[in-house]
Amino acid sequence: MSNDENIGVSPTFGKQMLAAVLRFFNPSYSYCEKCGMPWNHCKSKSVYTSERSGTFATCQECWDNSTLEQLKEYYTNVYLKQKASIAGTEYKMEHSLEHLLKCVEQEYARTHGS
Numbered sequence: 001m002s003n004d005e006n007i008g009v010s011p012t013f014g015k016q017m018l019a020a021v022l023r024f025f026n027p028s029y030s031y032c033e034k035c036g037m038p039w040n041h042c043k044s045k046s047v048y049t050s051e052r053s054g055t056f057a058t059c060q061e062c063w064d065n066s067t068l069e070q071l072k073e074y075y076t077n078v079y080l081k082q083k084a085s086i087a088g089t090e091y092k093m094e095h096s097l098e099h100l101l102k103c104v105e106q107e108y109a110r111t112h113g114s
């Protein structure tokens with residue numbers, strides 16, 4: 001009996017491995033909060049928080065395949081990371097977390113139907 005059959009690698013696991021490898025080779029890129037793919041290997045999905053600025057937490061594919069609750073969680077993570085990264089500098093967040101999540105809700109309703 002051979003050992004190398006049926007090692008139980010799921011397609012999801014395969015994608016996560018690929019994402020981890022791509023992140024290793026593209027350390028300067030940040031990545032999708034859900035699947036982990038760096039932005040130079042997937043299409044990011046922007047949520048606009050004002051007329052000229054937007055932010056993104058997931059790729060288009062993950063945006064399409066996530067619930068509103070999941071997306072709010074991803075955007076909250078990104079917001080907190082951004083906030084932490086400018087702590088101690090003269091920069092300030094352009095908007096509140098509440099505003100960002102409201103924009104996420106509006107965009108979700110627009111792209112997923114109500």
Ligand SMILES: [Zn+2]
Pocket residue numbers: 032033034035036037042058059060061062
């Ligand atoms: Zn993704």
